[in-house]
Amino acid sequence: xxIQHESNDARRLSDDEYVQxxxxxxxxxxxxxxxxxxxxxxxxxxxxxxxVTIWEKFSEFEPGTxxxxxxxxxxxxxxRDFLKRKARRKIFFSDDIIDQLAAEQCExxxxxxxxxxxxxxxxxLTPDDQTLLSECYRSGGKVVDVAKHKGCSVxxxxxxxxxxxxxxxxxxxxxxxxxxxx
Amino acid sequence: xxSAQEPSPELETLFNEFLDDTxxxxxxxxLSAALGQSVSARSFFLRFCQLHLELVTDAEVDKLASGAxxxxxxxxxxxxxSPATVIDLATGxxxxxxxxxxxxxxxxxxxxxxxxxxxLVGILxxxxxxxxxxxxxxxxxxxxxDRVAPAAADAAESVGSRITPVAYxxxxxxxxxxxxxxxxxxxxxxxxxxxxxxLHEGIAEFRLSSGVSMSIEGPAALVITSPASLVLxxxxxxxxxxxxxxxxxxxxxxxxxxxxxxxxxxRVVGDEISIHAFMGQVIASPAFEGESVDxxxxxxxxxxxxxxxxxxxxxxxxxxxxxxxxxxxxxNVTKVKQWKSADFTEFSxxxxxxxxxxxxxxxxxxxxxxxxxxxxRFERYVDDVVVNEVxxxxxxxxxxxxxxVGDANNRAxxxxxxxxxxxxxxxxxxxxSVGPEYSVELWLKPSHVHNGSIxxxxxxxxxxxxxxxxxxxxxxxxxxxxxxxQRNRIRFxxxxxxxxxxxxxxxxYARDPYLVRRWQHVAAVKDAAQxxxxxxxxxxxxxxxxxxxxSQLDLIVGQAGKFxxxxxxxxxxxxxxxxxxxxxxxxxxxxxxxxxxxxxxxxPGDS
Numbered sequence: 001x002x003i004q005h006e007s008n009d010a011r012r013l014s015d016d017e018y019v020q021x022x023x024x025x026x027x028x029x030x031x032x033x034x035x036x037x038x039x040x041x042x043x044x045x046x047x048x049x050x051x052v053t054i055w056e057k058f059s060e061f062e063p064g065t066x067x068x069x070x071x072x073x074x075x076x077x078x079x080r081d082f083l084k085r086k087a088r089r090k091i092f093f094s095d096d097i098i099d100q101l102a103a104e105q106c107e108x109x110x111x112x113x114x115x116x117x118x119x120x121x122x123x124x125l126t127p128d129d130q131t132l133l134s135e136c137y138r139s140g141g142k143v144v145d146v147a148k149h150k151g152c153s154v155x156x157x158x159x160x161x162x163x164x165x166x167x168x169x170x171x172x173x174x175x176x177x178x179x180x181x182x
Numbered sequence: 183x184x185s186a187q188e189p190s191p192e193l194e195t196l197f198n199e200f201l202d203d204t205x206x207x208x209x210x211x212x213l214s215a216a217l218g219q220s221v222s223a224r225s226f227f228l229r230f231c232q233l234h235l236e237l238v239t240d241a242e243v244d245k246l247a248s249g250a251x252x253x254x255x256x257x258x259x260x261x262x263x264s265p266a267t268v269i270d271l272a273t274g275x276x277x278x279x280x281x282x283x284x285x286x287x288x289x290x291x292x293x294x295x296x297x298x299x300x301x302l303v304g305i306l307x308x309x310x311x312x313x314x315x316x317x318x319x320x321x322x323x324x325x326x327x328d329r330v331a332p333a334a335a336d337a338a339e340s341v342g343s344r345i346t347p348v349a350y351x352x353x354x355x356x357x358x359x360x361x362x363x364x365x366x367x368x369x370x371x372x373x374x375x376x377x378x379x380x381l382h383e384g385i386a387e388f389r390l391s392s393g394v395s396m397s398i399e400g401p402a403a404l405v406i407t408s409p410a411s412l413v414l415x416x417x418x419x420x421x422x423x424x425x426x427x428x429x430x431x432x433x434x435x436x437x438x439x440x441x442x443x444x445x446x447x448x449r450v451v452g453d454e455i456s457i458h459a460f461m462g463q464v465i466a467s468p469a470f471e472g473e474s475v476d477x478x479x480x481x482x483x484x485x486x487x488x489x490x491x492x493x494x495x496x497x498x499x500x501x502x503x504x505x506x507x508x509x510x511x512x513x514n515v516t517k518v519k520q521w522k523s524a525d526f527t528e529f530s531x532x533x534x535x536x537x538x539x540x541x542x543x544x545x546x547x548x549x550x551x552x553x554x555x556x557x558x559r560f561e562r563y564v565d566d567v568v569v570n571e572v573x574x575x576x577x578x579x580x581x582x583x584x585x586x587v588g589d590a591n592n593r594a595x596x597x598x599x600x601x602x603x604x605x606x607x608x609x610x611x612x613x614x615s616v617g618p619e620y621s622v623e624l625w626l627k628p629s630h631v632h633n634g635s636i637x638x639x640x641x642x643x644x645x646x647x648x649x650x651x652x653x654x655x656x657x658x659x660x661x662x663x664x665x666x667x668q669r670n671r672i673r674f675x676x677x678x679x680x681x682x683x684x685x686x687x688x689x690x691y692a693r694d695p696y697l698v699r700r701w702q703h704v705a706a707v708k709d710a711a712q713x714x715x716x717x718x719x720x721x722x723x724x725x726x727x728x729x730x731x732x733s734q735l736d737l738i739v740g741q742a743g744k745f746x747x748x749x750x751x752x753x754x755x756x757x758x759x760x761x762x763x764x765x766x767x768x769x770x771x772x773x774x775x776x777x778x779x780x781x782x783x784x785x786p787g788d789s
Contacts (some may be wrong), residue, residue: 015644019644026645030235031235035227040235049682052643052681052682055643055644093217100218100224101217101224101227104225114232115236118236158202165198165230165233169230169233172229173229
């Protein structure tokens with residue numbers, strides 16, 4: 001066994017490019033995976049596996065072509081592999097729907113404007129709504145716990161959570177349209 | 183991107199149910215059909231998912247920032263069967279339990295589907311809480327707020343809490359809180375009457391507004407029911423009751439404990455309860471002893487250790503300073519299992535981390551004679567680099583905040599102190615080019631039972647991703663979702679090829695739980711066909727694996743992954759040596775003995 005300093009310039013350059021591309025598209029990729037498996041923990045696992053594959057196969061990526069489409073195809077493959085294993089436990093989307101969502105997600109591309117709009121729209125929520133939203137998401141989806149803490153029914157929490165989501169979505173749509181980001 | 187066509191209310195409900203993971207199979211089929219037919223539905227769905235994921239991400243970042251979760255491992259809820267879990271709102275079953283509801287100030291519905299034992303525990307808790315509610319003098323809100331930490335009072339006021347804080351969080355170390363814990367998990371956070379505190383892992387100290395201080399060691403769950411009373415559902419606590427608190431009360435399983443001017447520890451695991459009196463007198467009694475239907479307590483005489491032999495039925499008894507009693511509840515009958523000396527070592531919070539490893543240069547010479555590839559003694563570090571005792575060996579770079587503790591005789595590295603985030607990183611990749619054998623040898627002293635990465639060799643992605651482990655020496659935590667033989671054990675993982683896939687590789691788990699706050703000599707040895715773990719020179723685990731160690735691996739000490747703080751090790755490490763061959767048991771015993779036979783001579787003034 002010996003110690004070697006890692007000083008391969010070619011590899012480092014490749015890593016830099018990978019990091020640049022990957023960081024740019026990691027959120028849309030994660031979103032795509034989540035849409036297909038509807039569970040954040042599963043989505044994170046698949047995302048990790050996809051990221052490893054993308055990194056391993058990065059030398060096969062042709063510069064100048066669409067990195068996101070290429071990465072989407074890998075993510076889609078990983079999701080299908082996952083769904084085959086999980087198929088008996090839970091109903092998921094069919095391959096056709098996955099393909100359609102993936103294609104449209106690729107078209108959707110980057111959403112920096114929407115993310116910025118979300119930050120501003122959250123600030124426009126009433127303090128009560130901000131608190132409820134924060135509590136619901138911090139609880140990891142355990143609305144029962146939030147309801148208990150609030151002293152209200154689970155149905156009431158879901159109702160308000162969905163109302164807030166819709167308000168945020170409308171606000172985001174209005175903001176990006178008004179500011180010409182869309 | 184916006185959609186010209188809005189989804190129908192029914193479809194939007196399905197979107198929401200999908201995001202909330204409450205969608206039915208039929209709903210999923212309807213959603214699939216709608217998405218297959220409509221471009222605008224897909225567009226809206228994708229935007230909904232984007233919004234949801236951003237909110238999830240924000241929440242995770244918030245929790246990470248507050249130290250609430252381990253980035254890659256948030257254990258499922260543990261076995262806590264607390265009042266809050268006994269009382270299940272999710273079932274929608276009718277009925278109220280008036281006692282607990284009144285005591286805790288919550289409108290709650292009972293879950294009739296829970297096992298009878300849990301039901302009984304619930305009743306016990308309820309009655310105890312009700313008793314406390316009835317008997318505890320309730321100070322005016324202003325009095326209590328004046329006596330708790332200012333931060334706690336401020337926090338309560340700022341959120342307009344209608345419930346008075348009864349305690350605040352005074353210190354934390356490696357805490358991983360349950361999702362249902364209402365704490366903000368920041369120092370000074372307020373705990374309100376009836377709040378359930380669930381700690382999966384780590385140590386937390388609370389100050390009650392009465393002046394009582396209490397340390398919890400995860401996994402544990404409890405409810406503070408008044409400034410001078412609490413219900414321990416499971417786990418370990420140590421409590422210090424000052425003289426000014428006349429009657430501190432605790433319900434632990436089927437046992438009620440009263441104390442004043444005392445210090446004691448309680449451990450509840452399933453139907454087993456042990457109570458250790460470290461200082462002062464502690465009175466333990468069956469939860470319902472002396473209670474009558476009309477609520478008037480009949481006076482029960484206090485018995486002594488000599489009156490309650492092992493195996494006798496438990497009744498009200500005084501536990502003298504320095505003594506402990508273990509109780510066991512079977513078929514609703516609690517019996518005395520064993521009397522013995524109070525044992526500090528049962529409670530991490532009562533053990534000091536201080537106490538250096540008595541190592542001299544004689545030990546170092548023995549190790550060097552075994553020709554390690556790398557050997558870090560943690561005695562010398564220059565410009566944030568720990569010097570390797572092997573001339574051609576790699577250096578360990580200090581990343582973040584790391585402490586070196588000890589005295590002139592020997593020093594060790596301390597990782598994971600509250601507020602510190604440091605780890606050690608090899609400054610060169612390790613390449614195995616000679617044979618499939620290797621050994622990792624070190625001394626370690628964990629602060630408490632937790633999931634901590636001691637040493638790992640892994641392929642790193644150049645981003646904030648999980649590392650692909652090839653070698654992983656780990657402290658396993660108390661996660662109840664893991665098999666019992668893996669909990670609280672040292673794990674040696676060898677994986678070829680390196681991967682993030684936990685289903686691959688071979689794991690060796692030590693036979694017995696590791697000790698906390700005590701030095702232990704640990705070696706992970708891999709030869710051509712076997713993996714072995716030795717603790718203090720004794721073979722404690724053996725597995726078969728004929729694969730080799732991958733090349734070009736990063737060495738990380740003190741956490742898993744160099745980009746994100748995953749599974750931080752909390753405690754002290756020393757004398758880390760890596761070999762490119764398998765050490766024999768005789769060699770390891772020889773190394774271990776070198777410490778015993780060459781203890782340093784203490785000089786006046788040594789700490």
